[in-house]
Amino acid sequence: MEEDPVMQPGHDDNDVGLAQILTEVVEEVRLSIDRDINGADLLYSLLSAPWLYSLLRVYECLVQHSQDAPSPYLSYSLRLSQEIMASVPGLAAPSFEAQELYILLKCPHMQALLSAHDSVAQRDYGPVLLPLPDKLPDNEEAMRIVCLVKNKQPLGATIRKNEKTGNIFIARVIHGGLADRSGLLHPGDKLVEVNGQKVRGLQPEHIIQRLVQSQGNILFKVIPNTPQPTNSQPALHVRAMVDYSPLQDPTIPCPDAGMAFSKGDLLKIVDQTDIRWWQARKLHSASLCCGLIPSTNQFKCKQRELWWSQPYQAHTCIRPLSATDVGEEEISDENKCIETDGDFEFEEGENGEYMQGLYIAGFRHSLRVWRRKSNSKRKPSCYSCGVSSCHNTSATLYEEVVHYQRHIDDPPRLIVLIGPSGVGVNELRRRLIKINPNTYQGPISHTTRSQKMGEKNGREYYFVTKEVFAYMVVNHKFLEYGEHNGHMYGTSLDSVQDVLDNGKICVIDLEPHCIHSVRSKKLKPYIIYVRPPSPARMKQTRKDPHFLSNRYIKRYFSDKDFEEIEEASRTMEAKYRQYFDCVIVNDDLQDSCMDLFTAIQHAQEEPQWIPASWLSSLTDLCHTNSLLGRCTSVRIKPRIRPLDDSAKTLLISHHQLLRHDSSQTRMGRKQTS
């Protein structure tokens, strides 16, 4: 028969004493039951039994001991290792593994590691959550108790009050925020309590105030919304086409939850569940937390939401109004080009030779006058009128974009240089082509002026009649066209195509209001903006250059010119920067040339974000997505411009216009206007 373990010899006196008491207890209870006495006697005899007092004393000792004793984890591994090391040498024939374990445990660094482990294990690093309330409501199945630890970030959710019932609901949970990452709070959940206090009937502002004041843990009691709304839309990448500041937008339900963005910013829209307010984050931004942005269906939202854990304050327009735009329509007759009666000539090379293929049609010269004279006639831009005015139906908020890597067999992307007159666009283009004429080329322009001695049709220009020119205008043959000294000049799509067909990279400079004419699937333009340095730097770097690169006129830059270039640059950027793929500051000429080379290489060889409408076939999409290893949904927006009856009528009126109208002063008027 096996011995009762508690009675085994070798245990200390305390153990024997306790074992003895327990044995007596068992015996006493058995006798009490056998005696068949009534309950009161049994209870009395049990409560007055001496062993019960002994047991209680033992219990007290144990409680005291457990309070004084270190945590069971304390030095646990170290103690275990020491026990092992003490027992192994006593073994008669220790196995190989036992010997190896002994050697390992004996190493000082192993001892140090075990000691470190024990120190860490006895500490409680996690947040100490409040105990759950004792009284759970009857319908506890429908209630969820959520404990979040407040840190410096906002909780990432908005609340809304139902004015009829007085109930408070979670309006939305912001992707990537604290509430979202907890996975415990969802839009539509009814908020019942915050830190033990009922919220029904309270104003949302008061709840926010309470949340702002609370520290550490925040205990929410919510009735979960079922079923949860699902965001079925895949993520969408867009380029912002306007500036947006939630603090200036009176229609946003919760300005604190909004995300400001600027023209040209790349955004990833991750949630379109709400048709009015989408959730997005900026690409290349360190923050993973999304913000609210107006959807393209945005309309006035009357219900206000409040942002958790942010102090509520009434928002006023605090962003200063910035740059104004020049209205293109304001160009008047007095802005006519008056600088020179000379015409554009061959561009003379530095060694006196004429460089074929490097002729610059010189569109930009008349615009220099336009720039100077138009500064005084400003009208406020959409941007400076305030954000809400940007949200009219005609404004496009976003342009869908996809990541595109040019395939080796695709034609090179068209390189477009844009910048204020005088900044050095022609200089950079000229140098680029001169240094590497086998790779880069400019298109040959059309003109209505007569051919001069030494000129060859199709080399310097295509010399055409006014009728042919008008015909080309009406048939949308030109990417850009305009008038100079009574003659028309234009850059046609076909001449750009000729350059591409020759296997060269076509580089053109363009007036920014003509950007739309080149933004097509076919050309996939890469637009480089040439920005001036500060007027002070311009003054330093442009000591010698004359203002006009015309051979008849030499006028040097004045201080006023530099200021005007800077002003024109600000205006241009404010209006068109959403179209710029790259910005080069033309400070030191050598550096700028290098930057231009690098940018063009980048455009042709690296993946770029381009409008989704430029990839219009499934093949294009598969190609792009396979490169990226993921799929993007694309809405196809083909550009179709058939020559219909109205276009024919326009053609006739254009003919008449060109014959009789001497008031045509501005170059590059949009052909479609």
Ligand SMILES: Nc1ncnc2c1ncn2[C@@H]1O[C@H](COP(=O)(O)OP(=O)(O)OP(=O)(O)O)[C@@H](O)[C@H]1O
């Ligand atoms: N980084 C630079 N440093 C010094 N001079 C420069 C620099 N960039 C351009 N220039 C000079 O400034 C003058 C104007 O340049 P450019 O003709 O290229 O201007 P633009 O932007 O094409 O304007 P426009 O169309 O009115 O001619 C030229 O004489 C050019 O050599």
